Amino acid sequence: MTLGQALEKAFLELKDISNGSQKINYLAQEIFSLSYTDLILNKSEILDTDLIKIFEKAIIAVKSKKPEAYILGYQYFCNLKFKVNNSVLIPRPETEQLVEMAVMLSEKYFKNKINFIDLGCGSGCVGVSVLSRLNNAKAILLDISPDAIAVSKENAKILLKDQPLFINSSAELYSPQDKLHLVLGNPPYIKAEDSGVSESTHVFEPHLALYAKEDGLALTRLWMSHYVKFMASEKSFMIFEIGHEQGAAILKHARSLNIFKKVTIVKDLYNKDRFFLGEI
Numbered sequence: 001m002t003l004g005q006a007l008e009k010a011f012l013e014l015k016d017i018s019n020g021s022q023k024i025n026y027l028a029q030e031i032f033s034l035s036y037t038d039l040i041l042n043k044s045e046i047l048d049t050d051l052i053k054i055f056e057k058a059i060i061a062v063k064s065k066k067p068e069a070y071i072l073g074y075q076y077f078c079n080l081k082f083k084v085n086n087s088v089l090i091p092r093p094e095t096e097q098l099v100e101m102a103v104m105l106s107e108k109y110f111k112n113k114i115n116f117i118d119l120g121c122g123s124g125c126v127g128v129s130v131l132s133r134l135n136n137a138k139a140i141l142l143d144i145s146p147d148a149i150a151v152s153k154e155n156a157k158i159l160l161k162d163q164p165l166f167i168n169s170s171a172e173l174y175s176p177q178d179k180l181h182l183v184l185g186n187p188p189y190i191k192a193e194d195s196g197v198s199e200s201t202h203v204f205e206p207h208l209a210l211y212a213k214e215d216g217l218a219l220t221r222l223w224m225s226h227y228v229k230f231m232a233s234e235k236s237f238m239i240f241e242i243g244h245e246q247g248a249a250i251l252k253h254a255r256s257l258n259i260f261k262k263v264t265i266v267k268d269l270y271n272k273d274r275f276f277l278g279e280i
C-alpha cells in the first residue's frame with residue numbers, strides 16, 4: 001500500500017471526526033517517521049506492512065475518541081518526548097509556560113541552585129523538564145497515584161542524568177525536609193460539573209488528575225496553605241497552574257495567608273488567566 005492510499009482510507013474512516021485530517025497527518029508522521037513535507041510530496045511511497053497495521057489500528061482508536069498521545073504512548077512537551085499512559089494526564093502546551101517561568105526565576109534569582117518540588121507530577125513533564133534545563137537543581141516529584149509515579153520515574157530515567165526524589169503521597173500530607181525555592185504544581189482544578197471538558201478528556205484521562213471539589217479549587221487551596229510553610233524565607237516562589245476563571249478566588253486565598261510579599265495572576269498565550277505566582 002502507498003502512503004497516498006493509506007491516507008485516503010484513513011480520511012474516509014474519519015470523515016465525521018472533528019479535526020480528523022489533523023489527527024491523521026500527525027499519526028502518519030509519527031508512525032511512518034515522515035516529515036510534513038514527506039506527507040505532502042511522497043504519496044507514492046510504499047509503506048511497511050507492519051506499520052500500516054499499526055496505523056490502521058490507530059485510526060480505529062481515534063474513531064473511538066481515544067487521544068493520540070495514549071494511542072502512540074507518548075507526548076512531546078518542552079521539546080522532550082514523555083511516555084504517557086491512561087494513568088497520567090496528557091501534558092498540555094499551556095503547562096510549558098509554567099516550566100519557562102520556573103527556569104527564568106531560577107536563573108534570575110538563584111543562579112540555578114535551587115530546591116524545588118513538583119506537586120502532582122503525573123508524567124513528570126514539569127519537574128523533569130525543569131531539571132533537564134538546570135544543572136544545580138534538587139527536585140522532589142510527588143503524586144498520590146503510584147501508577148503516575150511509575151510513569152514519572154520512567155521518564156526521568158530516559159530524559160535525565162541524575163534522578164530526582166520521587167514521593168508517592170497526598171501532597172497536602174507531605175513535609176519536605178529542606179526549604180524550597182520553588183513550589184510548582186498543576187493540581188486537578190476542574191469543577192465536577194464543568195461542561196467545557198471534552199468527551200475524549202472526560203472518558204480517557206484520569207479523573208484524579210482533572211477534577212477537584214470546591215468548584216475545582218480544593219487542592220489548589222490546600223497545597224498553597226500547606227507549602228507556604230516550607231518555602232525559603234529569604235526568597236522563594238510558588239507557581240500553580242489554575243483554571244481561567246479561578247484567578248480572583250485564588251488571589252483571595254493567597255492574601256488570606258498573610259505570607260506572600262507579592263501575588264500575581266499570569267495569563268497564558270491565549271490571554272486567559274492561567275497561573276498563580278506568589279513571591280515570598
Ligand SMILES: C[S@@+](CC[C@H](N)C(=O)[O-])C[C@H]1O[C@@H](n2cnc3c(N)ncnc32)[C@H](O)[C@@H]1O
Pocket residue numbers: 088089090091092095119120121122123124125126142143144145148169170171172186187188189208209210219
Ligand atoms: C492536572 S494533573 C498534572 C500532571 C502533570 N504535572 C502535568 O502538568 O501534566 C494533576 C496530578 O495530581 C495528582 N493528584 C491528585 N490529587 C493529589 C493529591 N491529593 N496529592 C498529590 N497528587 C495528587 C494526580 O494524580 C495528577 O497526576
